[in-house]
Amino acid sequence: MKKITTILLLSLSAYSLHGQNFIQAYQTRVNKISQANITANLQGFGNLGVKTTGSTENTNALNWLKAKYQSYGYDPSQITEDSFTYNGNTSKNLIITKTGTVYPNIYVIICGHYDTVVGPGVSDNGSGTTILLEAARILKDVPTEYSVKFVHFSGEEQGYLGSSHYVNNVVFQNNARQLNLKVVFNIDQVGGKIGNSNTNINCESDQSGQTGNNSASLAMTQQLATCTTLYSPLQPTMSNAYNSDYMPFENKGDIITGFYETNRSNNEHTINDTFANVDPVYVFNVGKAALGALQHFAVATTTTLATDDITNEDSLEAIRVYPNPAQDVLHIELPKDQKNFKVEISDMNGRLILNAENEKKMNTSGLTNGTYMVTVKSDKTSITRKIIIEK
Structure with a gap:
C-alpha cells in the first residue's frame, strides 16, 4: 500500500x-x-x-x-x-x-x-x-x-x-x-x-x-x-x-x-x-x-x-520479442542453438489467436489493438512475454 x-x-x-x-x-x-x-x-x-x-x-x-x-x-x-x-x-x-x-x-x-x-x-x-x-x-x-x-x-x-x-x-x-x-x-x-x-x-x-x-x-x-x-x-x-x-x-x-x-x-x-x-x-x-x-x-x-x-529451466531466457508495442509484424529472436520451437499468441483470456512452428517473424496485421501473451516453447521448456499491439 x-x-x-x-x-x-x-x-x-x-x-x-x-x-x-x-x-x-x-x-x-x-x-x-x-x-x-x-x-x-x-x-x-x-x-x-x-x-x-x-x-x-x-x-x-x-x-x-x-x-x-x-x-x-x-x-x-x-x-x-x-x-x-x-x-x-x-x-x-x-x-x-x-x-x-x-x-x-x-x-x-x-x-x-x-x-x-x-x-x-x-x-x-x-x-x-x-x-x-x-x-x-x-x-x-x-x-x-x-x-x-x-x-x-x-x-x-x-x-x-x-x-x-x-x-x-x-x-x-x-x-x-x-x-x-x-x-x-x-x-x-x-x-x-x-x-x-x-x-x-x-x-x-x-x-x-x-x-x-x-x-x-x-x-x-x-x-x-x-x-x-x-x-x-x-x-x-x-x-x-x-x-x-x-x-x-x-x-x-x-x-x-x-x-x-x-x-x-x-x-x-x-x-x-x-x-x-x-x-x-x-x-x-x-x-x-x-x-x-x-x-x-x-x-x-x-x-x-x-x-x-541443473540447467536453468528457462533455457530460452535470452529470447527477444520485438518491437513492443508492435504493429503488423512481430520478430522472435532466440539463442543460435535453438532450432525447433513453437510460437503461440493468446489474448488476455487465454484464447489462442495465432500459432506457428519455427517462425521468427509473426504476421500480426490481423490483431486488434490490445495486450497479448506470446509464448515460445521448446521441447523442454517455455517462456512467455507480454506484448502490446498498437496501430
Missing part, C-alpha cells in the same frame, strides 16, 4: 560494489528463477479475485499459498499461521520457516502482503507474493547461516493489521522480544506497467520513525542496492520506506529495507490492478535482485551444490 511518490534519498554514487563481491553460486541460483513460474503465479493470483481481508477470497488465497509451499517440499512443521480478527472475520498471516545452520535463532524475514482492496491486486501485491514463492522454491534445499522466514501478511491495506499482530504477538509477547531479527526485507508493488520504462527499482531505507535504527537500515539498503546491481539487470534507486508491512517492525526498533517499483503504474487500489496491466518481465527481474539479496542477507552457502548444477 503506497499513497505518495517515494523520495530520492541518495544517488548511486553514494555506494560502490567494493567490499561486496559477486558470488557465482548466488548467480547460479538467481538464474533458476523461472519466467514461466512468475507469469503463471501472477495469473493464478489474479484469478483468485478481490482478496479483501477476512473474505472467502482472502482465505482461498491463503490456501493457494500453502499448497504452493507444500508442492515445493516444505514440511508441515515449517508452515504456520498467525490469526487475527478484522470486522468480526478471521484472517491469517502465513509463515514458512527455513532454519539456519549457524545462527538458527536469528532470522531474516522476507515478506509481502496478499490482501487486496478493490481489484485482484496483481501488482499490489501479487508481484511481491510471486517473488516470495519463487525465492522459497529455489532456496528450499540451500543451506543458509541465518534462518529465513517467508511471511505473507494479510490486512496490510487496512493499516498493517496482519504485520502489527505478528510483531506484537509473535516477534514480541507482552513487550518481551521472542524473535531476534537480522533484517526485515519487504516487497510491495513491483509489478510495473507494460509500456513503462521498467529499468529501475526503489531500494527503501528507514529514515524516519525511531532514529536509532536509521543508519543500520541505510547500510542494509545499500547492500540491497549492490545486490540489485550484481544479480539483476535493474538499476537501484535509493528511496525512503513508508506505508507498508515493515513499519510495525521499524516501530519496535528492527532494521528494515524493501523494494517498490520506481516507475509507478498508479493502478494500485483500483479495478485496473490486473494481470493485463503488469509487466511480468519486470517482476522476473525484481525477483532476480530479491533472490540475490536474500542469499546475501541470510548468508547462503557459496558452494555450488548438486541441485545448482
Whole structure:
C-alpha cells in the first residue's frame, strides 16, 4: 500500500560494489528463477479475485499459498499461521520457516502482503507474493547461516493489521522480544506497467520513525542496492520506506529495507490492478535482485551444490520479442542453438489467436489493438512475454 511518490534519498554514487563481491553460486541460483513460474503465479493470483481481508477470497488465497509451499517440499512443521480478527472475520498471516545452520535463532524475514482492496491486486501485491514463492522454491534445499522466514501478511491495506499482530504477538509477547531479527526485507508493488520504462527499482531505507535504527537500515539498503546491481539487470534507486508491512517492525526498533517499483503504474487500489496491466518481465527481474539479496542477507552457502548444477529451466531466457508495442509484424529472436520451437499468441483470456512452428517473424496485421501473451516453447521448456499491439 503506497499513497505518495517515494523520495530520492541518495544517488548511486553514494555506494560502490567494493567490499561486496559477486558470488557465482548466488548467480547460479538467481538464474533458476523461472519466467514461466512468475507469469503463471501472477495469473493464478489474479484469478483468485478481490482478496479483501477476512473474505472467502482472502482465505482461498491463503490456501493457494500453502499448497504452493507444500508442492515445493516444505514440511508441515515449517508452515504456520498467525490469526487475527478484522470486522468480526478471521484472517491469517502465513509463515514458512527455513532454519539456519549457524545462527538458527536469528532470522531474516522476507515478506509481502496478499490482501487486496478493490481489484485482484496483481501488482499490489501479487508481484511481491510471486517473488516470495519463487525465492522459497529455489532456496528450499540451500543451506543458509541465518534462518529465513517467508511471511505473507494479510490486512496490510487496512493499516498493517496482519504485520502489527505478528510483531506484537509473535516477534514480541507482552513487550518481551521472542524473535531476534537480522533484517526485515519487504516487497510491495513491483509489478510495473507494460509500456513503462521498467529499468529501475526503489531500494527503501528507514529514515524516519525511531532514529536509532536509521543508519543500520541505510547500510542494509545499500547492500540491497549492490545486490540489485550484481544479480539483476535493474538499476537501484535509493528511496525512503513508508506505508507498508515493515513499519510495525521499524516501530519496535528492527532494521528494515524493501523494494517498490520506481516507475509507478498508479493502478494500485483500483479495478485496473490486473494481470493485463503488469509487466511480468519486470517482476522476473525484481525477483532476480530479491533472490540475490536474500542469499546475501541470510548468508547462503557459496558452494555450488548438486541441485545448482541443473540447467536453468528457462533455457530460452535470452529470447527477444520485438518491437513492443508492435504493429503488423512481430520478430522472435532466440539463442543460435535453438532450432525447433513453437510460437503461440493468446489474448488476455487465454484464447489462442495465432500459432506457428519455427517462425521468427509473426504476421500480426490481423490483431486488434490490445495486450497479448506470446509464448515460445521448446521441447523442454517455455517462456512467455507480454506484448502490446498498437496501430
